[in-house]
Amino acid sequence: MVIVIQCKDGVGLVAAISSVLANAGFNIVSMREHVDLQESRFFARIVVDKISDPQNIEMAITKVLAPDAVVKVDPLPEKKIVVLVTKEHHCLSDILTRNHFKTLGASVQCVIGNHPDLMSITERFGIPFHLVSHENKSKENYESELMDKILGYMPDYLILAKFMRVLSADFIASFKLKIINIHHSFLPAFTGANPYRQALKRGVKIIGATAHFVTDDLDEGPIITQKTISVNHSFVLADLIKAGRENETAALAKAMQLVFEDRVFVYDNKTVVFE
Amino acid sequence: MVIVIQCKDGVGLVAAISSVLANAGFNIVSMREHVDLQESRFFARIVVDKISDPQNIEMAITKVLAPDAVVKVDPLPEKKIVVLVTKEHHCLSDILTRNHFKTLGASVQCVIGNHPDLMSITERFGIPFHLVSHENKSKENYESELMDKILGYMPDYLILAKFMRVLSADFIASFKLKIINIHHSFLPAFTGANPYRQALKRGVKIIGATAHFVTDDLDEGPIITQKTISVNHSFVLADLIKAGRENETAALAKAMQLVFEDRVFVYDNKTVVFE
């Protein structure tokens, strides 16, 4: 069972929390604690040896902490996710394969596309695919339809697996720190469209990808993980894009694993990641 | 101040230890705890916010733990090291440069060589160099002379920076888990002499280096860190050796940093490393 805690820092927090656990007979098999001294902020991830009575433990820990504390006791059931896509398949294929063989750490409830291109691959894996087109609709209507579909599945996280629509602030607010995006660049370089074309023109030797939580500041949400890959003069645009896609797939897979295992905390638009 | 603890596992250890610290008014700014469930072994590294009264804290923590517990409260003075070398300069040069600019995390007391080749580079940095030749001496006499020189400096660690003599079990026992060696291979591949020649013949695409504590089982001590580097068909033997040396230098530098920062625990011929 995993316990994650974020709160204002102070003397004695580890003692208070671990005493609750010891009194309840839990053995701590792995623990990470970090204090951001500048922000006076406390973060902890604790793994205990058995799964038992999560709600009561959560309450008992909350009681010994200040009122601002966020405590989550996760008995580690699989997370439920909904995947949003457009036309590019590379991240989705990887997610479907991991889901199929139970190595994703989450269970894909459905895939929703604003184009039908990825319906076939999704259904090959026995996962429902919903086409929610944005065409000939106001943004409001589109997002309302999208929201309805999503809420029917009650997912823990939304994964934007090369989903090419910009979501409104209202929509994002409904899934605060629950939307994970893969950005086709090493942020903050090449933030705009066509980063690969820009990278080609600049003659860079490394390209990157960034997985981050979505906030209403486009491409500026808290970074979960970044990966880079070497390129060289022999890469034409198509090669850069191919290499970039492999890298995006790997970065998103890593970010999902970290989040689904409750290893990622957000504060002040940054993350604390206990790898 | 850093506190490291190793002992038999049990329920309540984190609570017991952190209560001692809370009562003494310390704030835990970073903590890593790991239990080896198979061995029922507890490891913790705790960083607290101030340096104060290390002996008393050590005693107080020891008192709440079982008698087998090893507790070390390290007020983080620089470690003192003695470096043993033969003829190859690459690791020594790196150590001397880091030492000169105070980024080593340790203070080089002296360099001891069984050949005079590295006297000049050592003295350029104002560090004493002692020539202790092994020639025309019994192993016993050689090691006794070596030991005398070393003990005069009371080092925390001995660094074998491409030191090409095999040390006796007795000598090693005098510095138990205090001797760090860099092995010119990705252990356990190519354990013998001339690993680069073997790697060339086998046509490998990656070569490695292993930094480990020295035990009397040659090249079989607990591994601290390993690094690899890509090679290809265009590498002749001299190129492999050059690439290998860069890699050895990096691996030893990393291992020293981990050890000097009290991040490495040894148990059952393996290490727990809190990076």
Next chain:
Amino acid sequence: MVIVIQCKDGVGLVAAISSVLANAGFNIVSMREHVDLQESRFFARIVVDKISDPQNIEMAITKVLAPDAVVKVDPLPEKKIVVLVTKEHHCLSDILTRNHFKTLGASVQCVIGNHPDLMSITERFGIPFHLVSHENKSKENYESELMDKILGYMPDYLILAKFMRVLSADFIASFKLKIINIHHSFLPAFTGANPYRQALKRGVKIIGATAHFVTDDLDEGPIITQKTISVNHSFVLADLIKAGRENETAALAKAMQLVFEDRVFVYDNKTVVFE
């Protein structure tokens, strides 16, 4: 169009070959040449700007070289492959996905398993799956049945994607340097069964995987590519295996790309790889 040449080295080979191409009106857009001076062996890979008349070019180049020369002019149609599997899915899933989206650089003709476990995933992608069981058969009969199935597809390469049977020297001789295997270790370390168990016991900090051509010297064929991945004390056996599988998948994918793009030459049980 790609032209690959291997022959005994001598003065004037590049001039002779490139003159043939210039006279035929080809522009060389990329060229790699390497001489193994110790073996006096010449290797070249030439990419020209158009696809035209491969047989005649092959003959024309062969004519200007010594009789031992091996010249192959590849108009770069997709290679055809047959994939052999047992029970583990990770490499096969990756191959099927890449095949489905045309990024494999080869076309999967069929998958043959000695167990039925991977039939479902294969058929989801519309690829034929043949069960050729080894049970209750002599090795000779098993391999003869396997051979019949394979020959029906006339593949350019056989991919052993975690195929856990040892093939006979005769079988291998029928597909000389046409069988690619992924070995679950950083060869030559941990060559036996259960490399992950061995790695765990030894406490290594890096694990590797090796993709190689199969020769009748088990696990000793020419290495195409190797990859490594970092691990640490927190990995139990299942974690090591999971990390190892991701690494195996990546290593095999890379090796296939190199081979399918005619970038790999073999000589003296080693490879020359023009990446």
Next chain:
Amino acid sequence: MVIVIQCKDGVGLVAAISSVLANAGFNIVSMREHVDLQESRFFARIVVDKISDPQNIEMAITKVLAPDAVVKVDPLPEKKIVVLVTKEHHCLSDILTRNHFKTLGASVQCVIGNHPDLMSITERFGIPFHLVSHENKSKENYESELMDKILGYMPDYLILAKFMRVLSADFIASFKLKIINIHHSFLPAFTGANPYRQALKRGVKIIGATAHFVTDDLDEGPIITQKTISVNHSFVLADLIKAGRENETAALAKAMQLVFEDRVFVYDNKTVVFE
């Protein structure tokens, strides 16, 4: 002996060049050729088996090519370099050590600083150090003094090893594509001052460094190599800077090796690098 050629592309260039070499009795032991099809630009690097008569070979090759061709036959003597520094030692220390042990591929003629901080380390290695202060001088006078010092050594390349002055367009024009700089960022991210502070605030998980030729467009010259290094939430500013410095040192060392071995071509503000 290394031969490098850059010119407008056309059919028959490899044949023409290699015929000159074959007629002169040279054996090509390694060759890389690349055509930028978009720019119709030809690049080749040829290694031949002996060192002989470079000027005549250079003339003979030039004669068979169009007038725009740039041909350089380099008998591979060590390059001569002058190193410019300010106060930070990490790149300089690495250069001095490599120079001392003859693994730099170049010979350091002198070090010039605009501050005296690095005089001591330089002189420990027996290399002349010149203090050319920029204080109380016009930029023109400062650069003129700098130029005089440099020209006395007739270097092949100037290395800016954390040299913190911006050079004028005129100065740079005097050393066209002969000045190598290390930039403390993964260009084009964080181009300004204090990239580490920006990286900390943004919470990035990777930081980079870029080695590039200096042109009068500040930080926008052709990129030679880039390296990245992983960081995490536990890094305070000093840790980021320390990690960044290790990375800068490695990137500059790699770039120098590539340039000194005549592996780098520049065209259209980008590089072709034959690694």
